[in-house]
Amino acid sequence: MPNSEVITGLMNIQTVGVIGSGTMGAGIAQVVSQQGFTVRLYDITENIVSRAKANIHAQWDRLTEKGKLTAEESAAAKSRLSTTCDLADLKDCQLVIEAAPEKMEIKRDIFQKLEEICGPEAIFASNTSSLSITAIAGSIKSPERVAGLHFFNPAPLMPLVEVIRGLRTAEGTLEVLTAFTRRIGKHPVLCQDTPGFIVNRVARPFHNEALRIMGDKLATPQQIDRIMKKAGRFRMGPFELQDMIGLDINFSATKSVYEGYFGDPRFRPHYYQQRMVDSGNLGRKTGRGYYVYES
Amino acid sequence: MNPEIRIAVAGRNALADALVQAFRNAERVECTVWTPEFPGECDLVVETENRDFDFKKQLLRDIEATISDHIPILSSTLGISATEAASWLKKPERLMGFAAFADLDHAELIECMLPLQGDPALGHQAAAERAFAAIGKEVEWIQDETGGVFPRILAMIVNEAAYALMENIASPEDIDAAMRLGTNYPYGPLAWGDRVGLDDVLSVLTGLHRDLGEDRYRPAPLLRKLVLAGWLGQRTGRGFYNYADEKAKELMK
Numbered sequence: 001m002p003n004s005e006v007i008t009g010l011m012n013i014q015t016v017g018v019i020g021s022g023t024m025g026a027g028i029a030q031v032v033s034q035q036g037f038t039v040r041l042y043d044i045t046e047n048i049v050s051r052a053k054a055n056i057h058a059q060w061d062r063l064t065e066k067g068k069l070t071a072e073e074s075a076a077a078k079s080r081l082s083t084t085c086d087l088a089d090l091k092d093c094q095l096v097i098e099a100a101p102e103k104m105e106i107k108r109d110i111f112q113k114l115e116e117i118c119g120p121e122a123i124f125a126s127n128t129s130s131l132s133i134t135a136i137a138g139s140i141k142s143p144e145r146v147a148g149l150h151f152f153n154p155a156p157l158m159p160l161v162e163v164i165r166g167l168r169t170a171e172g173t174l175e176v177l178t179a180f181t182r183r184i185g186k187h188p189v190l191c192q193d194t195p196g197f198i199v200n201r202v203a204r205p206f207h208n209e210a211l212r213i214m215g216d217k218l219a220t221p222q223q224i225d226r227i228m229k230k231a232g233r234f235r236m237g238p239f240e241l242q243d244m245i246g247l248d249i250n251f252s253a254t255k256s257v258y259e260g261y262f263g264d265p266r267f268r269p270h271y272y273q274q275r276m277v278d279s280g281n282l283g284r285k286t287g288r289g290y291y292v293y294e295s
Numbered sequence: 296m297n298p299e300i301r302i303a304v305a306g307r308n309a310l311a312d313a314l315v316q317a318f319r320n321a322e323r324v325e326c327t328v329w330t331p332e333f334p335g336e337c338d339l340v341v342e343t344e345n346r347d348f349d350f351k352k353q354l355l356r357d358i359e360a361t362i363s364d365h366i367p368i369l370s371s372t373l374g375i376s377a378t379e380a381a382s383w384l385k386k387p388e389r390l391m392g393f394a395a396f397a398d399l400d401h402a403e404l405i406e407c408m409l410p411l412q413g414d415p416a417l418g419h420q421a422a423a424e425r426a427f428a429a430i431g432k433e434v435e436w437i438q439d440e441t442g443g444v445f446p447r448i449l450a451m452i453v454n455e456a457a458y459a460l461m462e463n464i465a466s467p468e469d470i471d472a473a474m475r476l477g478t479n480y481p482y483g484p485l486a487w488g489d490r491v492g493l494d495d496v497l498s499v500l501t502g503l504h505r506d507l508g509e510d511r512y513r514p515a516p517l518l519r520k521l522v523l524a525g526w527l528g529q530r531t532g533r534g535f536y537n538y539a540d541e542k543a544k545e546l547m548k
Contacts, residue, residue, distance in 0.1 A: 265510045
């Protein structure tokens with residue numbers, strides 16, 4: 001049951017800033033403006049941000065064609081989404097969601113600037129999947145208003161959002177973000193600021209142990225995928241899934257959790273991941289990974 | 296109608312109960328529960344112990360003493376490799392392994408393995424395939440190691456979720472929801488552990504930890520304690536969740 005302070009906080013959120021217009025940022029901007037909020041999408045060049053906006057518009061046109069969005073809803077969402085290359089344009093945002101590249105210096109710099117630009121009540125969220133919320137928040141004067149809001153790719157379709165509590169995040173910040181997550185039609189789960197949060201951590205053995213079994217030649221990737229689907233009823237086997245995610249992306253997620261836990265052997269990557277990434281066969285996106293994809 | 300295959304099941308755990316029930320419901324399978332007074336004739340003996348290896352060793356030797364030389368034994372490898380179990384027998388080549396959790400209904404496929412001492416020329420594999428085909432399961436033959444593929448990977452996922460819960464990084468409901476909604480798992484890992492039985496999950500982990508000697512397979516202390524307390528999951532009314540609690544029941548649907 002949200003308390004009155006949360007309701008006030010949530011009602012105050014009308015304008016949401018989204019920083020970074022890559023896959024995640026654009027997906028988040030699409031969801032949030034579709035759900036009735038005014039969105040200011042920021043990126044560093046006009047060229048990048050206007051291309052992102054055109055892509056989001058195309059998504060809405062497609063949803064309208066499919067009958068999943070009325071023409072009025074699409075027009076209204078478009079009118080609520082604007083773009084900018086000037087962070088100062090986010091000054092009237094009550095919530096800013098950062099989805100910039102996964103580099104600590106970049107994120108810290110953004111949050112320090114936001115603290116100068118936005119009002120004292122504004123809440124700052126990071127969509128990071130591999131950096132510490134506590135470390136990002138630690139660079140500004142008011143870390144209590146910083147939390148993680150971790151969306152999953154593709155953001156418009158995936159129902160889950162991990163709401164991450166940094167060591168100095170205020171309870172009220174988490175309550176507002178949890179309520180906001182529900183308002184945009186997503187399922188929030190609350191998680192402490194730990195390496196990999198819930199999903200990227202608990203999903204590690206699905207990949208790591210499959211690689212180990214393959215490396216020890218107990219079964220082939222094809223057999224392992226078949227077994228995981230037919231004995232375990234997973235939707236995809238670990239090797240098919242790595243091909244879909246991208247072997248480079250999956251490898252860096254593994255390395256990040258492994259390093260985050262200071263080399264705990266439960267998270268140790270397999271050398272074969274490194275070899276596969278070195279080979280340039282990164283999965284579906286390059287036409288070849290553990291499987292061959294003919295176009 | 297003559298039975299297509301005559302199977303004797305030996306063991307005292309949920310896996311044995313599930314197999315007996317499945318084989319008895321199957322057409323053209325004659326299923327008996329193995330006892331030391333076993334009459335000796337059947338096509339396959341299935342043995343299911345996953346925790347007590349002194350008991351398992353004695354059981355396998357007793358089985359071997361009551362059956363004809365040509366009858367194969369299919370032994371559960373959730374806690375130990377088929378090669379080690381085979382080493383206890385006078386005729387090690389008669390043993391085959393299989394790795395499956397007790398919630399058999401969930402699986403369309405069962406993993407089987409020959410021990411190092413096994414010999415495909417003996418034709419024993421066909422008996423295992425016929426037995427599982429009779430209850431609607433395909434068989435995948437893999438190389439022998441404790442826990443096979445799916446039980447090993449699932450046990451590691453449940454173990455990671457148990458560590459996360461023990462560390463209190465999130466509530467059990469949120470851990471499970473995150474994995475169902477964030478990665479499309481059919482069940483949340485904690486609820487999944489409760490379904491298959493935490494005793495067997497722990498057997499896979501302790502088996503791998505012992506056999507491979509790596510810290511990677513160390514069972515989460517919370518998981519070990521739940522099993523010691525006898526809270527093995529849905530079967531005992533309590534595991535990661537308490538099934539007397541209406542909210543938990545709702546969650547499991």
